[in-house]
Amino acid sequence: MKLPEDLNTDVLIVGAGPVGLTLAMDLASRGISVVIAEIRPYAEPPNVKCNHVAARTMEQFRRLGVAHKLRDAGLPADYPNDVVFRTSVTGIELTRIPIPCRQDRYSDTAGPDGWWPTPEPPHRINQIYLEPILLEHTAALPQVTLLNRTQVASFTQDAAGVTALATDLDSGTSRRIRCRYMVGCDGGSSSVRKQMGAKLEGTAVIQRVQSTYIRAPQLAAMIPGKPAWSCYAMNPRRCGTMFAIDGRETWLVHNHLNADEPEFDSVDRDQSIRDILGVDADFRYDILSKEDWVGRRLVADRFRDRHVFLAGDAAHLWVPYAGYGMNAGIADAINLSWLLAARLQGWGEEAMLDAYEVERQPITAQVSQFAMDHAQKMIKARRAVPANIEAPGTEGEAVRAGIGQEAYELNVQQFCCAGLNFGYFYSNSPILTDDGEAPPAYSMGSFTPSTVPGCRAPHFWLPDGRSLYDAFGSGYTLLRFDGAVDVTALELAAQARKLPLTLLDVDAQDLPEAYRHALVLCRADQHVVWRGDRIPADPAALVDLLRGAGREAMRQTT
Template identity: 50%
Template sequence: MLIIGGGPVGLMTASELSTHGATSIIVEKRSPGDPSEVKCNHVASRTMEAFRRFGIADTVRGAGMPYQHPQDVAFRTSVLGREFGRIPIPSTASRSQGDGIGPDANWATPEPPHRINQIYLNPILERHAESMAGVELRRSTECVGVAQDDDGINATLVDAGDGEVSQVRARYLVGADGGRSLVRKTIGATFHGDPVLQHVQSTYIDAPGLYQAMSARPAWGYYVFGNERQGHVYSVDGKRKFLIHTYLSLDEVEAESVDRDAAIRTILGGGKNIDYSIISTQDWTARRLVADKFREGRMFIAGDSAHVWVPMGGYGMNAGIADGLNLGWLIGAVVDGWADASILDAYVAERQPITDQVSQFAMTHLEKITAADVPGTLDVDGARGDAAREGFGRLAYDLNVQQFAASGLNFGYSYGESPIIVDDGNAPSYTMGTYVPSTVPGCRLPHVWLPDGASLYDRLGEWYTLICCRGDDGEEAQAWADELQRQTSLPMDVLSLSGVALPDSYTSEYVIVRQDQHVAWRGPRLPSDVNAFAARLGACTCDTAPEPCKGAEIPAEILSSSR
């Protein structure tokens, strides 16, 4: 596999491939030591669940802000001004002690969300990917051309240091190369949606005395609703570094038309008394764009290459990681030999509809926030000011708690239209902030803590796991799984939950779940025709089953590489 782009999406795609025995080269333009972009301050719960599987969740939680620092979002007239509302979000320490308070404190998950900027996250993911077998990260390297034939991919790479040109021949290609993706353009995919929703002036600053100047309790995020200027401020290190998003009005189209220093000082409050310095700037435009196709033959796109939308709650990065993990699992099945290339059709069927749904949620959410009428009396004394702050504080909470405690975006989406999901009913609907746990095929398997303190997810196998929900202590299920694997190529682990108190959402005797926690099938009894069933879940149907499928004899994804 050749992966263009060494951000979180590309790194996690390579990591997933490695767990299934596939090799990969990641091509990244940044040089060793170059900092990551200061963006995406939120790792979603589903992403943290994946990090748990890779053994890096605790490392991620220990990076970035101090362990005790609250991850709240505060609503203020300026960072140093009046506070009129707050979304409580537990610190890492509070979560570890089980005493956290807030709208996501009691989610049914082994890994709740975490706030960490990408400048701290990316190095962790780089170290993890490079520690895995078969992963090579080529920094200071740009891919300048790709092409495919019936058997693989040809790519031309250029070393940024000496200009040396190299050729790579790979079996598949993933473009995780951002909004200007070479791979997206190569496959002829086109972005559709809303190219301009809002202009934002973004500034990364060092303000050593800002915390000391605050009278209110520190937070992770500050939503500033001022009469002169509105914006968001996020703590990056919990000490002195902050990321400031200044939201521009419609007549401030060009970011440079706004005095950056004046805007920053207005949002921070305190005027000239606040000492700060600019570390970097990265102005951007909020968009809602989704590619009209995610694949052409052996070429795939993921992350910002496939979808760009309003960065609400960091779900652009998190959705991109979900893309990469999904694709890595599917390609891994082909490399492992139990599936043929037709299983790769599931990537588009599963991920493209979800990214479109999430982008619509994010855009609608932005429109609601933008339409909110900010009272002009938020910063005045007396009864009028008190009433304005109380009323708008409730509105600000209700609007924003959905993105910062987005249980629906984390757990609610379903792959019911996938060709490797045996659909048997309608998945419950979900919103950005709400969902109904369900074992309907395509849904995320509801979480359960096991009697030994482990998460149910910790017990899932590499491919498929047959779960005995009640009655069967695993003996009958194991006999069925043994017969399945004698006759077919489909890998199947068995896990009995007999005697475990399960939530009401577990309505079937048996559930088969994938490694990514999506239910593939459920039923009151085990299927009698194991060959037909295995084919339905993506197993190859070639005459040599259960031997590896035809075309799977090439064990490595990088067919050749010259430098």
């Protein structure tokens, strides 16, 4: 017997956070029908977390048409995005990492992330402003059906797809949702992950944190010097972090518990906040919300079970240093979306979907390791705050200068993390070629631009003023730097197999040195898949590899 209001869709997404919404937007841009099941009411304010949208994420939001909306939201346009280190929020400044305010974000190239080769620099914005913009944009898309107050209770799989049983949490009624593919974007306690039998593995406890969202209208006037988006407080009484939320009166305060404070309730929340802020008992503030949480480094042992996938916190959890919790989840969504679309559009083989887990699982393991290593260094630094850091005179000044230099060198790499944005690469993927050159290594803060297959295609501006990425097609894009090279056979091979291929002839000045070949073939998520000075001897074999029809490594003919 059919349950009321049965639905059929291409993709069912469980969870309407930033990862699920981005996945839905990208799928919809490719003509794929989507149903999103979300347990919260429509437009319920999200938690106050995730204060940073990475450059790579902003590049994708540019393509999806929401970057400009996000740039207009968050802190006031002239509010500095700097990161400052002080003895307390209202205390003595130790050092400062300069980051432009959003009105100067495109024009100010002087800071440690101003040189980045990207059309979309990072954006500091809290999730309470970010998520409503993504939600409004997604809900208006005709390909998307949003089911709020709906919980996916269970699901079964067969050879053709997934049948999910969803419950309306207000009425108690149930419905079946039939889909070709389902993606769990339902957070760290993911029911999809649990039902598919995947397990999180890694380090269960790295750092315990009390987070408190406060309203304190008097605080801004008490902070000396230039405002900052983030302030790290370092004193012997309590170390913590504060983020400006609205740039006027609301703030998010993180109290980092010490190793000898294993229980949240054992720590005086109010006194810790006052020690971090550097205020006395007469200072008034209101708690808007609070949350106790544990920083971890956990990665699921698998990201896929046949027609069901995991993305975002459902697949990986780690301490949010470098802001790469949500951003890594959005990278999952962008990686998975074009693969699902390829299959649903008919030109990609089922084996093409194997690339998702092969590519994303190792990257999330690497990024989480970067974050954990940084967290451990920060924990060590907090333990080592000297008792005389607030001392007057030359003694205190010398101590503060040394601590400030150490704090800058340690933290500039997480707040200006070029490596995590542009350096990561995919390898051993069934839809990438291997031409024998190893991708360059990267760190949290540094990278080397490269066109080695698996790397992000280095950005440059086209003569007409467009970003390179603005000219990319929806599937594969062939960059041709020498118009004399004949690519007709490759175009015909792609056409015969319905593989979408856009030819982009490039006649640009000042190309990045990494572009050493006449031809560079890139895919929808801007990663290079093949390069050469002429097309392969068997272009059909390359096309088959790229659509998941050939698993053996392709020998490149040069």
